[in-house]
Amino acid sequence: MTNRNWGFCELSINRNFDMNHLKSLADLGYNTIAINTYVEEATDEPKKKKKKGDVKEKKDAIPGPLEIAGEISGNTNLNILQRITVEFSDSSIAHKMNQSENLKKYDIIAVVPKTxxxxxxxxxxxxxxxxxxxxxxxxxxxxxxxxxxxxVERGLFFELMYSPAIRDSTARKNIISTAHTYHAIGKSKNIVLSSSAESLLQVRDVHDVINLGFLFGLNSNESLNSVRNNSRRLILKSESRRYGKHYMIVENIQNDDNKIAES
Structure with missing residues (x-):
């Protein structure tokens, strides 16, 4: 288990977000963010007839994560994760995901079930x-x-996004309805609040997000957990998925005497 301080988390920042504003997210109280790449469900297209002698090109159904310039990521203390969100309607998506090399490059995997x-x-x-x-x-x-x-028993989390609720009245009704459903059937267990923001103007201060939780039927502890404890558990769950349930990350730590401490 890593001893990194994940702190307050914003686990859905749209990849179209201006990365020059990442530093401002720390000013809003966040310690960890996830850059989200959204993959819409592919429509069935007619197969092109292969010409004789053509080499079959293996196409990855999942795009690679957004590359963030070193001068931008190095200018902030934020923990920056990569997230993929995939729409799907049936279990055939499993083959595409299992065959994808790009999927392995993401820290967090989210899905949007449409049926x-x-x-x-x-x-x-x-x-x-x-x-x-x-x-x-x-x-x-x-x-x-x-x-x-x-x-919940399998360690999955349910997401509620507040930015669409601020922008659009229809989205607000749908999100509130979904939130109240989670409260009615599952006592709002394993809820994470995120923005799904495309710009800095759509991100709210950590404490404002905690207050927004009341709109979604969360009490004060549940609201706090949705941006801190639950998010931390989600990140650790994603690490266990990637590395195995029992894993160790070894790092060299340089002390004040410029010696390497080993453990």
Missing amino acids: LQAFQYACGTMDVDVITFDPQTRIPFKISRKLYRQA
Whole structure:
């Protein structure tokens, strides 16, 4: 287990966000952020006829994470993680994800199930970290207490995004409805609050986000946990997924005498 201080977390910053403003996120009280790459569900396109002699090109269904310039990342004390969010409607997505080399480059994997079958698969089988939904539309199926509990027992987290709720009244209604569903069927367990912000103007101060939690049916402790403790647990869960449930990260630490301490 790492001893890194994850602190307050903002686990969904859109990759279109101006990275020159990353330092300002620390001023808003955050210690850790995740740059989110969103992958919409692919539509079935007609296969092109392969010409004789053409070499078959192996295409990765998952794009690589955003590369952040060293002068930008080096100018902030933020822990910067990479997150991927994938839309899907059925279990066939598993093959694309298993075959993807780019997927291994991400720290956090989130999914957007668009059907009940997809939601059942995410809760019971998929090796992912976060389940989230498009706030622009209502969830097209009923979330059962059994599936919610199953996801929580497997260590998955449910995300609520506040930035769309601020920007759009329809999204606000949908997000509040989803939040109250989580409260009714699962007592708001394993909830993380994030912004899904595309610009700095859409990100709120840590304490403002905690207060926004009341709008989503969270009490003061649940709101605090949604941006701190739950987020930390989510990150540690993602590390265990990547490295195995039992892992050790060894680092060289240089002391004041310029000697390397080994342990």
